[in-house]
Amino acid sequence: MNDQHNFCMLPDDERLPSDAKALEQDFHRYLIHHLGRFLGCNPYYQFKALSYTLRDRIMTDWLNTWKQHSKAKQRRAFYFSMEFLIGRSLGNNLLNMGLSDQTEKAMESFSLELEELEEQEHDAGLGNGGLGRLAACFLDSCATLKLPMLGYGLRYEYGMFRQEIENGFQVEEPDQWLRGGYPWELERSEYTQVVHFGGRTEHFRDPEGHPRARWVDTEDILAIPYDVPVCGYRNGVINTLRLWKSTATDVFNLAEFNAGDYVESVAAKNEAEHITMVLYPNDASENGKALRLKQQYFLASASLQDVMRQWELANGQDYSDFAEYHVFQLNDTHPAISVAELMRILLDEKKLDWDQAWSITRKTMAYTNHTLLPEALEKWPVHLFESLLPRLLEIIYEINARFLKEVAMRWPGDGDRRRRMSIIEESPVKSVRMAYLAIVGSFSVNGVADLHSNLLKKGLFRDFHELWPEKFNNKTNGVTPRRWLAYANPPLKRLISSEIGDEWICDLDRLEQLKPLAEDPDFQARWRQAKQENKARLARLVEKECGTVFPLDSLFDVQVKRIHEYKRQLLNVLHVIHLYDRIRRGDAGPDWCNRCVLFGGKAAPGYQMAKKIIKLINNVAEIVNGDPAVGDRLKVAFLPNYRVSSMEVIAPGTDLSEQISTAGKEASGTGNMKFMMNGALTIGTYDGANIEILNAVGEENFFLFGLKVEEVEALRRH
Numbered sequence: 197m198n199d200q201h202n203f204c205m206l207p208d209d210e211r212l213p214s215d216a217k218a219l220e221q222d223f224h225r226y227l228i229h230h231l232g233r234f235l236g237c238n239p240y241y242q243f244k245a246l247s248y249t250l251r252d253r254i255m256t257d258w259l260n261t262w263k264q265h266s267k268a269k270q271r272r273a274f275y276f277s278m279e280f281l282i283g284r285s286l287g288n289n290l291l292n293m294g295l296s297d298q299t300e301k302a303m304e305s306f307s308l309e310l311e312e313l314e315e316q317e318h319d320a321g322l323g324n325g326g327l328g329r330l331a332a333c334f335l336d337s338c339a340t341l342k343l344p345m346l347g348y349g350l351r352y353e354y355g356m357f358r359q360e361i362e363n364g365f366q367v368e369e370p371d372q373w374l375r376g377g378y379p380w381e382l383e384r385s386e387y388t389q390v391v392h393f394g395g396r397t398e399h400f401r402d403p404e405g406h407p408r409a410r411w412v413d414t415e416d417i418l419a420i421p422y423d424v425p426v427c428g429y430r431n432g433v434i435n436t437l438r439l440w441k442s443t444a445t446d447v448f449n450l451a452e453f454n455a456g457d458y459v460e461s462v463a464a465k466n467e468a469e470h471i472t473m474v475l476y477p478n479d480a481s482e483n484g485k486a487l488r489l490k491q492q493y494f495l496a497s498a499s500l501q502d503v504m505r506q507w508e509l510a511n512g513q514d515y516s517d518f519a520e521y522h523v524f525q526l527n528d529t530h531p532a533i534s535v536a537e538l539m540r541i542l543l544d545e546k547k548l549d550w551d552q553a554w555s556i557t558r559k560t561m562a563y564t565n566h567t568l569l570p571e572a573l574e575k576w577p578v579h580l581f582e583s584l585l586p587r588l589l590e591i592i593y594e595i596n597a598r599f600l601k602e603v604a605m606r607w608p609g610d611g612d613r614r615r616r617m618s619i620i621e622e623s624p625v626k627s628v629r630m631a632y633l634a635i636v637g638s639f640s641v642n643g644v645a646d647l648h649s650n651l652l653k654k655g656l657f658r659d660f661h662e663l664w665p666e667k668f669n670n671k672t673n674g675v676t677p678r679r680w681l682a683y684a685n686p687p688l689k690r691l692i693s694s695e696i697g698d699e700w701i702c703d704l705d706r707l708e709q710l711k712p713l714a715e716d717p718d719f720q721a722r723w724r725q726a727k728q729e730n731k732a733r734l735a736r737l738v739e740k741e742c743g744t745v746f747p748l749d750s751l752f753d754v755q756v757k758r759i760h761e762y763k764r765q766l767l768n769v770l771h772v773i774h775l776y777d778r779i780r781r782g783d784a785g786p787d788w789c790n791r792c793v794l795f796g797g798k799a800a801p802g803y804q805m806a807k808k809i810i811k812l813i814n815n816v817a818e819i820v821n822g823d824p825a826v827g828d829r830l831k832v833a834f835l836p837n838y839r840v841s842s843m844e845v846i847a848p849g850t851d852l853s854e855q856i857s858t859a860g861k862e863a864s865g866t867g868n869m870k871f872m873m874n875g876a877l878t879i880g881t882y883d884g885a886n887i888e889i890l891n892a893v894g895e896e897n898f899f900l901f902g903l904k905v906e907e908v909e910a911l912r913r914h
């Protein structure tokens with residue numbers, strides 16, 4: 197008996213009514229009868245009651261989508277990612293479910309403002325930056341495109357830290373996003389998995405005489421799945437994001453309990469729960485901590501076991517055509533241990549032989565690289581593997597031995613190349629190169645913008661490209677126009693739809709139809725009106741959070757992203773100092789354009805230089821804003837705790853988007869796309885997806901500056 201085979205699709209009349217009256221009644225019922233709160237309670241509970249009301253209306257489609265995916269004989273994608281930077285869900289789910297208007301009406305009957313309720317929601321900040329937000333955008337787009345895709349990630353108790361600014365310095369505070377409960381998640385403890393750590397391996401021959409291995413004396417930890425619905429845009433599809441939480445196998449280890457070690461046995465539970473306790477806040481730099489490797493393996497193992505459990509419901513132990521129905525997309529090298537874990541499960545548990553297991557692995561794994569920065573390339577010391585994942589290390593060694601034979605066949609006698617390409621780096625510390633493991637074990641390796649993918653082929657992965665050119669490809673990043681335009685920018689959405697209808701929401705190329713209106717004075721006036729509304733909203737946010745008043749008739753010049761030297765916030769603040777200097781020395785003549793410069797972004801807690809850049813920006817802001825000689829000509833602000841929900845206000849209100857990384861360093865960028873689709877102009881370098889944006893809009897619509905990659909390289913060699 198199982199849920200996938202014994203229930204039929206739910207009929208349409210199983211759907212709950214979604215008119216304003218029904219929403220009103222359910223909201224009231226949830227608030228009073230479920231949450232036990234009065235109408236005039238803390239608005240967080242109003243948000244929660246409304247979220248439950250909506251979630252109820254997601255359920256039937258969710259169950260049906262699950263049912264359809266599990267019975268259809270089609271290839272499914274599993275997006276393995278340590279990060280899903282979801283942000284808020286209420287407003288986005290309402291938009292995608294087509295329930296925004298009725299809900300607004302229902303809330304009005306209680307004199308509640310929908311927007312205020314939406315602002316109660318805590319961002320689900322389960323990611324650092326671009327890589328995590330990309331994963332969340334892909335979830336939305338796959339559901340909208342009706343693609344059968346399941347996201348697998350970790351349910352961190354503490355997401356990305358909350359950034360406070362004290363005396364100009366960044367201070368990190370824990371992000372208690374689950375306090376008060378997360379109304380979108382659904383615990384599915386019936387699908388709990390067991391993940392092993394430590395122990396040792398034993399080698400033996402099975403009854404047929406085949407050499408086999410088993411992993412014994414392990415420390416076992418439970419992985420409990422929490423499902424979050426991912427709504428497609430008005431298409432009845434609800435995909436799933438499955439997040440794992442770690443916990444102890446037994447609340448009490450009875451033996452210890454009986455021996456009187458009550459506290460120690462409860463502490464074991466604590467230890468197990470550490471694995472998914474906190475998101476590592478490093479954007480683009482690895483840190484080499486054992487707990488991080490545990491997180492990576494925990495994600496890989498729980499997710500693969502879960503996929504195989506589902507497969508076996510329909511196919512039993514027959515893995516012969518498993519590869520035709522599965523793709524595991526590895527979001528950077530963080531889940532790359534999946535290559536070895538899939539081999540372990542197929543060899544040790546499903547009893548396949550090496551060639552069968554390897555063939556399945558190589559046909560199902562695909563790897564996306566997100567950065568060329570050497571400090572972000574993950575290498576795990578072999579000694580860590582030996583103690584935490586001994587069986588996985590054996591498998592990696594075997595993969596490597598077979599791979600190096602292949603290299604030797606192709607380039608006989610080229611020992612240097614074998615050393616260069618080995619999955620194991622011998623010195624200074626013997627380590628596993630996770631990117632190489634991912635490449636060797638995958639059928640596809642992609643970069644995230646045209647330039648970046650070419651640099652991978654020519655530089656970082658050159659040897660591998662020579663060996664397997666067919667594996668390498670490009671998938672230029674994208675962002676969901678649902679959240680980043682239709683939801684974030686209501687005035688512009690209304691304007692666009694009034695001219696070309698609303699099909700652009702799922703087919704962005706249709707914005708081309710606006711081209712003839714570019715010179716239309718009436719359209720221009722309405723466009724400017726929409727921009728002014730959005731600027732007013734952004735200015736309110738800046739004033740509330742920073743105390744700085746941004747005059748609405750000035751240019752809003754914005755750089756928001758993680759703080760990193762390669763992104764060159766420093767260059768931007770030097771420009772601000774230059775502008776201030778011009779004002780001070782009387783060089784701000786009649787053609788001066790009043791400008792408000794906004795910065796936002798988090799520094800990795802251990803990245804001293806990035807933290808100093810934040811301090812510098814705040815000090816410059818204090819001087820500039822406090823100088824009466826400046827007046828409205830220049831304002832500077834650093835917005836604390838930049839996150840997904842801030843960007844929803846920032847992108848629509850921006851005139852000038854700063855995309856000024858050193859050429860060759862920003863793999864793609866995705867903020868650049870969000871600003872562009874909200875009608876900002878870009879000042880930027882020849883880097884990442886800027887180049888593709890530049891080609892699409894034409895040089896006359898892009899403020900381009902700086903060196904190209906080759907020029908940077910030539911300069912570096914000097």
Ligand code: N85
Nearest residue numbers: 326327480481482566644862863864865866
């Ligand atoms: N890369 C990115 O966000 N990387 C990380 O978050 C990340 C790397 C890493 C290494 C961005 C070790 C531990 C944690 C880590 C690129 O910089 C953007 O250019 N976290 C790109 O647009 C974005 O990925 C999406 O592809």
